[in-house]
Amino acid sequence: MQKTFSRGPMGGVRNICVYCGSGLGNKPVYAEAARTLGRSIAEHGLGLVYGGGSLGLMGELARATLEAGGRVTGIIPAFLSEREQMLHDVDELVVTEDMHQRKMLMFQKSDAFVALPGGIGTLEELVEQLTWSQLGQHEKPVILANIDGFWTPFLTLLDHMRADAFIRKNLEVRYEIVDRAEDIVPAVLKSAPGEPRLTGDAELLSRM
Numbered sequence: 001m002q003k004t005f006s007r008g009p010m011g012g013v014r015n016i017c018v019y020c021g022s023g024l025g026n027k028p029v030y031a032e033a034a035r036t037l038g039r040s041i042a043e044h045g046l047g048l049v050y051g052g053g054s055l056g057l058m059g060e061l062a063r064a065t066l067e068a069g070g071r072v073t074g075i076i077p078a079f080l081s082e083r084e085q086m087l088h089d090v091d092e093l094v095v096t097e098d099m100h101q102r103k104m105l106m107f108q109k110s111d112a113f114v115a116l117p118g119g120i121g122t123l124e125e126l127v128e129q130l131t132w133s134q135l136g137q138h139e140k141p142v143i144l145a146n147i148d149g150f151w152t153p154f155l156t157l158l159d160h161m162r163a164d165a166f167i168r169k170n171l172e173v174r175y176e177i178v179d180r181a182e183d184i185v186p187a188v189l190k191s192a193p194g195e196p197r198l199t200g201d202a203e204l205l206s207r208m
Helices: 028-043 056-067 099-109 120-134 152-163 181-191 198-205
Strands: 015-019 047-050 071-077 092-096 112-115 142-145 176-178
Touching: 015 099, 015 120, 028 047, 028 056, 028 181, 047 056, 056 071, 071 099, 092 099, 099 120, 112 120, 112 181, 120 142, 142 181, 176 181
Parallel strands: 015 047, 015 112, 047 071, 071 092, 112 142, 142 176
Antiparallel strands: none
């Protein structure tokens, strides 16, 4: 299978993958951050890749991107299409057979990853990208959107892992922390390598 990689106008970024909750959480600031990020993605001429649902932060993010004139790709497994009420108004909607295919397609189509607040699924997707980065399988930026301190307990856990030498200097976890939604896209563009690294990406994509 031939591998192709999209290159955006700035820093090799064309599409940003955002992981976030299918619920709204109990703080209005989370939904506002999702909407702010969606507008920012559109204003920078970038595309959004996300989980395909219309509920919660996912829906707020996607609709804000579309309303601001941005392009949106939703990727959702068939068994979640009703539960998360997939959003049909996106530019591209991909229904996958399972979660593994969904995550690999999200990886393939994206040049950077952002984690907004969310639940265990958001955490799992974030940790997978951190692991692949740690093992040298990609060099795409990973941004933790620490809105109202949401990811602080997770960051504390990472510090604990470092203190107990489970995260070592030669296996450092690479990510950037951003506290404000309006700073996320600029952080991505600043962190992104000029050219996508093909070796690690090709190894991952070959498993599809």
